[in-house]
Amino acid sequence: QVQLVESGGKNVQAGDSLRLSCTASGRTVSNYSVGWFRQGLGKEREFVATIAWNYGGTMYADSVKGRFTISRDKPKNTMYLQMNSLRPEDTAVYYCAAKDLGLSTDPRRYTYWGQGTQVTVSS
Numbered sequence: 001q002v003q004l005v006e007s008g009g010k011n012v013q014a015g016d017s018l019r020l021s022c023t024a025s026g027r028t029v030s031n032y033s034v035g036w037f038r039q040g041l042g043k044e045r046e047f048v049a050t051i052a053w054n055y056g057g058t059m060y061a062d063s064v065k066g067r068f069t070i071s072r073d074k075p076k077n078t079m080y081l082q083m084n085s086l087r088p089e090d091t092a093v094y095y096c097a098a099k100d101l102g103l104s105t106d107p108r109r110y111t112y113w114g115q116g117t118q119v120t121v122s123s
Contacts, residue, residue: 001026003113004010009117020081033103036081038092047105086121
């Protein structure tokens with residue numbers, strides 16, 4: 001079992017930056033891929049970014065490329081999502097998730113999920 005806990009969500013203004021954190025505990029995630037997803041009100045959960053924990057390969061949704069950066073700190077067992085130039089359409093609950101065996105943008109392939117953290121971007 002892997003437990004994931006997100007933090008860092010808050011209310012910000014358009015154009016602001018924000019960094020989300022996700023700390024893993026329990027089973028090691030060294031052979032896992034970890035990712036960020038988001039779900040706006042009345043919308044389906046959508047892929048944001050993912051990173052392979054061991055070698056650091058990444059994938060991003062087109063909507064966040066060039067604005068968001070995913071990273072991980074191995075000793076701290078923590079993943080980050082640096083979000084710059086935030087827009088109102090980035091408003092959502094952000095979830096971190098973990099899966100084994102490779103990168104994926106499909107939330108159905110992720111086994112472990114955090115409880116989510118709310119990000120609200122005002123215009």
